[in-house]
Amino acid sequence: METGVYIPIISDYGFKATFGNEADSLFLRTALQALIKSDTPIREAHFDKNAFEALTIDSRSGIFDLACTDENGSQFIVEMQLGLAPHFVQRMKFYALHKFNTVVERGEFDYANLPKIYAIAILAKSILPTAHFHTVANLRSESGEIIDTQLTFITVELAKFNKQVAEIETDLEKLVYTMKTLHTTEPTQYPAFWNEEWLKRAIDELDTRKMTPEERAHFARVTAANAEAVKAEKQKIQEVKLEVQMNAVANLLGLNTLTVEQIANAIGVSIDFVVEVQKTNTDKL
Template sequence: MERFINPFSDVGFKRIFGQEDTKDLLIDFLNDLLVNERIITDITFMDKEILPVFKGFRGAIYDIYCTDSNGTNFIVEMQNGYQTYFRERALFYLSHIITRQGSAGGEWHFDVKAVYGVFFMNFRLNSIPHKLRTNVILADRETHEQFSDKLRFIFIELPSFTKQEDECDTNFDKWIYTLKNMEILKSIPFKDHKKVFKKLEKTVDLASLDTEERERYDESIKVYRDYVNTIDSAKKEGRKEGEENKQIEIARKMKAEGLSVGVIARLTDLSMDAIEKL
């Protein structure tokens, strides 16, 4: 029996990072993510309707949009399934927030506020080598000097995080370990080193949900698990189809070498009728 919520579900993710009364959790995570880069003291949640709308299935895409006290914009998102144009979609999201700043009025002189995209990915980005964190900035191609600090992408590839609890050296490691393993944990670790994790433990405890919250969570987890099952089934079907295609190619070569249909059928498990049609 699980004790804690699944952070990969819509309700679970937003309960941790998208509530006004728990925004200190998001602030702590962003500061651990951007350590030695910037310090966030407060955030304001923005209307998510400002974000661009995409048609199609959005059951596995969870967005949080906020600004800090300096006006820096943050989009924090959980994405469970791979998308072919995921990078382009992220670029469109952040560009949309930048262009909207131009509607401030006639006195606006391109005083663009920075936009950060933080993308949790429950899949691999297909970058080689695989790594937990991919940081994308605008930089000079030759010198690698940063050209502008107004556009920033941080992709967090959760399958690439393989550390055990005692191997988590940084606060960022501790966040990722806890989020990735939350549904199977019996208690939230690192509370002695990170005081905010005491609040995290109370926030994500299933026993803390009232009846209405539990109903919304159960529906959310059903959507998440249905989506995961659909993806798993598609992968299995793809592997099965790949094996069949491989056997067909082998059978075609055997037939070209003059082996009998019966022998080929016995070695490849293909039907004699299918082999004769090759």
């Protein structure tokens, strides 16, 4: 991700420096209050372990970006997603239901007085068939009546937010505008609300001009590691795509009903690609 004066909040480094700032939780607490649309200030935020071990059939662990608990015991899971993730809702259900099971077991399977759980997803792209950038979902009846608010799913889709500075009023709008635009904004275009203490502290953490040499070195390491991870992921995607295409070509060749040209057009590959798969299959016989 390109970075100017300010590091993007939605980057790995930026998210940890703002939402995950354990030394100063003012931004996190105010952001959470805005995200859940609560009129009651969150006065404390205790950071929890943000991973759980070996829940899936192949013993892989689950990990989310941030987990914390407020002074009333309400549980928050926050996850950031930059790329397109059409099945992200399923991932958030997996995290939230695991957290639900955890709090029930801690109470020795007592379902009374369970704490509220908020599963918050902040997405750079759009995944829901809804028009608004901020969606709150609870268990409801077929007529829309609330059945339960103990478990709440909150989704923010940055791509759907298009308000200009003059139109922004609420803390939620200030938060989303900042997350979407900070890294592309010049200091001379500073919105007035960025001087509010909760935002000012977060922005200071992301101002490259104020970074110490150690912070710059750490940022460089994180950026390099993320770039390598993205490169590796793209390579895996290409390998999977290639395998799928090869299998599709091989299946069509096995039917003996289509020409090489027809197979190439049907799969969207070159004639040479089909010929190479044909040759490989012949050599195996």
